[in-house]
Amino acid sequence: MSAPLSGEPVxxxxxADGRIIAAExxxxxxxxxxxxxxHGLIAVPSLxxxxxxxxxxxxxxxxxxxxxxxxADISMWVxxxxxxxxxxxxxVDWQVSTxxxxxxxxxxxxxxxxxxxxxxxxxxxxMQLRFRQVDAGHAAINHEPPREGEPLTAYFRLDAVxxxxxSPMPLVEALALRLPFKDQHARLRVDExxxxxxxxxxxxxxxxxxxGYRGRAVRFGESxxxxxxxxxxxxxxxxxxxxPGLGRRVDQALRQPxxxxxxxxxxxxxxxxxxxxxxxxxxxxxxxxxxRHLLEIVDDLADLQAVERPGFTVAKEEIDLADxxxxxxxxxxVRAKERGIRIQTPPLGEVAPARGNYRRTLxxxxxxxxxxxxxxxxxxxIWVRVDVEKxxxxxxxxxxxxxxxxxxxxxxxxxxxxxxxxGSQGSGLGLYISRKLAHAMGGEVTVDSALGQGARFTxxxxxxxx
Amino acid sequence: xxxxxxxxxxxxxxxxDGGRLSIGLSRRLLADMRHDADLARLAEGGSGRWTDxxxxxxxxxxxxxxxxxxxxxxxxxxxxxxxxxxxxxxxxYARQAIETKFALLSPELLxxxxxxxxxxxxxxxxxxxxxxxxxxxxxxxxxxxxxxxxLAALTMAxxxxxxxxxxxxxxxxxxxxxxxxxxVWTVAALLVGGGERLMGEADPALVAALARAAETLIARHxxxxxxxxxxxxxxxxxxxxxxxxxxxxxxxxxxxLLFAALVECEAGLALEDILDALLGERDADRHALLRLMExxxxxxxxxxxxxxxxxxxxxxxxxxxxxxxxxxxxYDASHAMHWLVERMNPRxxxxxxxxLERS
Numbered sequence: 001m002s003a004p005l006s007g008e009p010v011x012x013x014x015x016a017d018g019r020i021i022a023a024e025x026x027x028x029x030x031x032x033x034x035x036x037x038x039h040g041l042i043a044v045p046s047l048x049x050x051x052x053x054x055x056x057x058x059x060x061x062x063x064x065x066x067x068x069x070x071x072a073d074i075s076m077w078v079x080x081x082x083x084x085x086x087x088x089x090x091x092v093d094w095q096v097s098t099x100x101x102x103x104x105x106x107x108x109x110x111x112x113x114x115x116x117x118x119x120x121x122x123x124x125x126x127m128q129l130r131f132r133q134v135d136a137g138h139a140a141i142n143h144e145p146p147r148e149g150e151p152l153t154a155y156f157r158l159d160a161v162x163x164x165x166x167s168p169m170p171l172v173e174a175l176a177l178r179l180p181f182k183d184q185h186a187r188l189r190v191d192e193x194x195x196x197x198x199x200x201x202x203x204x205x206x207x208x209x210x211x212g213y214r215g216r217a218v219r220f221g222e223s224x225x226x227x228x229x230x231x232x233x234x235x236x237x238x239x240x241x242x243x244p245g246l247g248r249r250v251d252q253a254l255r256q257p258x259x260x261x262x263x264x265x266x267x268x269x270x271x272x273x274x275x276x277x278x279x280x281x282x283x284x285x286x287x288x289x290x291x292r293h294l295l296e297i298v299d300d301l302a303d304l305q306a307v308e309r310p311g312f313t314v315a316k317e318e319i320d321l322a323d324x325x326x327x328x329x330x331x332x333x334v335r336a337k338e339r340g341i342r343i344q345t346p347p348l349g350e351v352a353p354a355r356g357n358y359r360r361t362l363x364x365x366x367x368x369x370x371x372x373x374x375x376x377x378x379x380x381x382i383w384v385r386v387d388v389e390k391x392x393x394x395x396x397x398x399x400x401x402x403x404x405x406x407x408x409x410x411x412x413x414x415x416x417x418x419x420x421x422x423g424s425q426g427s428g429l430g431l432y433i434s435r436k437l438a439h440a441m442g443g444e445v446t447v448d449s450a451l452g453q454g455a456r457f458t459x460x461x462x463x464x465x466x
Numbered sequence: 467x468x469x470x471x472x473x474x475x476x477x478x479x480x481x482x483d484g485g486r487l488s489i490g491l492s493r494r495l496l497a498d499m500r501h502d503a504d505l506a507r508l509a510e511g512g513s514g515r516w517t518d519x520x521x522x523x524x525x526x527x528x529x530x531x532x533x534x535x536x537x538x539x540x541x542x543x544x545x546x547x548x549x550x551x552x553x554x555x556x557x558x559y560a561r562q563a564i565e566t567k568f569a570l571l572s573p574e575l576l577x578x579x580x581x582x583x584x585x586x587x588x589x590x591x592x593x594x595x596x597x598x599x600x601x602x603x604x605x606x607x608x609x610x611x612x613x614x615x616x617l618a619a620l621t622m623a624x625x626x627x628x629x630x631x632x633x634x635x636x637x638x639x640x641x642x643x644x645x646x647x648x649x650v651w652t653v654a655a656l657l658v659g660g661g662e663r664l665m666g667e668a669d670p671a672l673v674a675a676l677a678r679a680a681e682t683l684i685a686r687h688x689x690x691x692x693x694x695x696x697x698x699x700x701x702x703x704x705x706x707x708x709x710x711x712x713x714x715x716x717x718x719x720x721x722x723l724l725f726a727a728l729v730e731c732e733a734g735l736a737l738e739d740i741l742d743a744l745l746g747e748r749d750a751d752r753h754a755l756l757r758l759m760e761x762x763x764x765x766x767x768x769x770x771x772x773x774x775x776x777x778x779x780x781x782x783x784x785x786x787x788x789x790x791x792x793x794x795x796x797y798d799a800s801h802a803m804h805w806l807v808e809r810m811n812p813r814x815x816x817x818x819x820x821x822l823e824r825s
Contacts, residue, residue, distance in 0.1 A: 053643065053644070057684065059646070059684045059685065059687055059689075062690030063642070063643075063689065063698070064698050079690065082685065095702065
């Protein structure tokens with residue numbers, strides 16, 4: 001927080017709509033802290049109300065207003081003078097008080113009732129979830145605080161937590177519904193051993209439009225005096241929780257809320273209830289994409305539980321790899337078409353009889369082709385070939401992407417490995433699960449690639465013999 | 467967007483409840499009725515929540531303010547097509563014309579005039595020479611020049627209010643912006659009406675000239691020089707402990723505006739709301755404000771006595787005053803805190819809570 005030099009007025013010029021043309025530092029800082037754009041409408045509600053009054057009546061204004069800035073109260077004497085092409089704003093008396101001085105017994109009563117020290121550090125983000133205000137200094141957080149303008153999702157990695165009683169991703173659900181949220185689990189991206197619990201509430205402007213969120217980030221282990229200390233999520237929490245009830249828990253705890261998120265975000269992005277600002281529509285569409293991604297993770301987690309079970313096996317039957325390759329390509333047709341990618345499948349009539357599980361093999365091929373669609377350039381081609389040789393049936397998926405360094409060929413089959421991916425691209429489980437499924441069918445998934453030369457993934461299964 | 471958010475639908479749903487009026491609607495009706503009653507009282511001297519003294523003081527302020535605005539508009543009209551209008555209508559035309567057009571006064575402007583008149587009336591009856599004022603003496607020891615300057619400006623502004631009650635004299639229109647805007651257009655409208663009456667028809671050039679004059683007055687108004695603003699600046703210039711120290715002195719010297727500004731700084735309520743609570747019908751509101759500022763029983767007694775001419779003269783009788791102090795003793799800090807917290811709730815929440823109580 002920055003206060004002006006004693007007695008020095010703080011000046012700003014506004015255009016006829018009340019947008020800031022220029023503002024001196026303390027006011028510019030107050031505007032930023034309130035989530036406002038440096039050249040947008042005044043975002044401090046009490047100041048904005050005065051500007052509107054001056055604009056409506058075309059009359060100079062000179063009066064006191066209060067505003068909150070971080071933990072402090074700012075009391076200002078504001079003068080607004082309408083001019084030919086806008087307004088001249090001047091703050092001639094800037095008083096900072098923190099906290100507000102309540103009289104006598106009232107103060108102690110209030111402090112007992114409402115002023116418990118909050119754990120963690122406060123943050124505020126704008127509509128794009130970029131940090132606008134952070135006060136991490138006093139909390140001795142022992143790591144780099146977020147920079148102003150840095151996206152929250154670039155600073156924190158948000159974790160889904162499986163629990164029947166809470167939403168797995170409270171932040172995502174709250175964003176879609178413009179609601180407060182609490183206990184969003186997150187890790188620092190720079191050091192994923194540092195876990196946080198984030199809570200926040202939406203900020204709205206005078207017209208009711210979302211301006212951003214503000215809240216507190218509490219490091220695991222930090223808590224209010226007298227409150228049970230929170231503990232970090234257990235090591236490898238997702239896997240530790242795998243047990244006989246996982247399927248039910250996944251369905252109850254994840255599918256339903258994520259389905260709601262996708263449905264709500266879809267409703268907003270498709271503007272079924274009326275037109276919206278374009279950035280809101282895009283924002284909702286992003287939330288829907290993120291929701292679908294979460295749903296894919298749910299699927300992967302369920303599969304992961306299955307493939308990691310000791311003695312995991314699958315029923316084997318006669319399958320045709322060529323037919324399954326054509327089916328998988330059909331399933332991915334829309335996604336590929338969006339990027340102008342053509343999937344060239346084995347011609348009709350070609351067969352590659354193999355011994356495996358129909359559904360699981362289709363799943364592997366879908367995963368290999370989805371990876372190819374994700375990595376290959378726009379307007380390129382993915383080839384899917386099958387052949388039968390030396391008692392084995394093979395399906396080969398080849399793309400024209402950037403390729404994979406040979407030193408990474410084994411790493412990409414590890415759990416949660418998302419080589420070169422970011423954001424909502426993949427869970428890092430697909431290849432791991434595919435290989436595990438192939439093993440369960442007596443087969444293998446391998447890669448042949450070099451940097452800059454595309455990648456060839458091969459699913460190898462035993463040949464079907466009567 | 468959502469059907470449930472449609473206020474029309476919500477209102478319709480609400481009316482299904484036995485046809486009971488919504489609290490918002492009943493509040494508006496009540497406000498309209500009260501405004502009508504106030505206007506009637508102002509025009510005809512009917513009974514109501516106005517004491518005779520307050521009524522006379524309000525009319526004095528209204529007349530003085532209108533005279534000043536009319537005079538200023540007349541100066542702006544010089545050398546224009548409507549130059550002769552003020553002379554043709556005669557001095558004080560707007561003040562006399564409003565007597566038959568009280569409905570032109572908005573509830574907000576009338577409410578402000580009532581508060582202003584109450585403050586002025588109490589000052590008129592309880593003048594303390596500047597040299598004997600403990601407001602000056604207490605602060606002087608601290609060497610707070612900012613406060614002393616603001617207090618001097620406030621004293622001069624208040625002195626303008628309680629001069630001789632001559633209805634044809636102008637009074638400096640040191641009103642808050644919204645009320646000044648309202649008053650200027652009220653006077654302009656009356657002058658347009660007067661011009662039409664003189665000429666037998668509307669003259670667009672005259673209307674345009676009056677509108678330009680009104681706009682000019684409005685554009686150069688400085689609400690920061692009004693007594694309300696000066697009282698606020700006075701209170702802002704003091705540290706918190708001095709505000710508590712000066713609050714009893716402000717009440718003792720009938721400086722209601724200064725006292726309200728001190729409360730505003732400490733409690734965060736709006737100045738006009740504090741004045742309404744001081745001047746209103748409920749003793750509990752006065753108790754809360756006094757307790758918030760840690761006012762002693764003796765000063766509370768003196769305050770009740772002071773306010774009686776504007777609240778109800780009967781409240782100034784010995785038995786009533788004793789009762790006031792007794793109930794004040796029972797009204798402790800926790801009561802005051804609850805009162806304050808309730809008043810700081812958003813209005814919409816207060817409406818809903820009231821609705822819950824009624825259901």
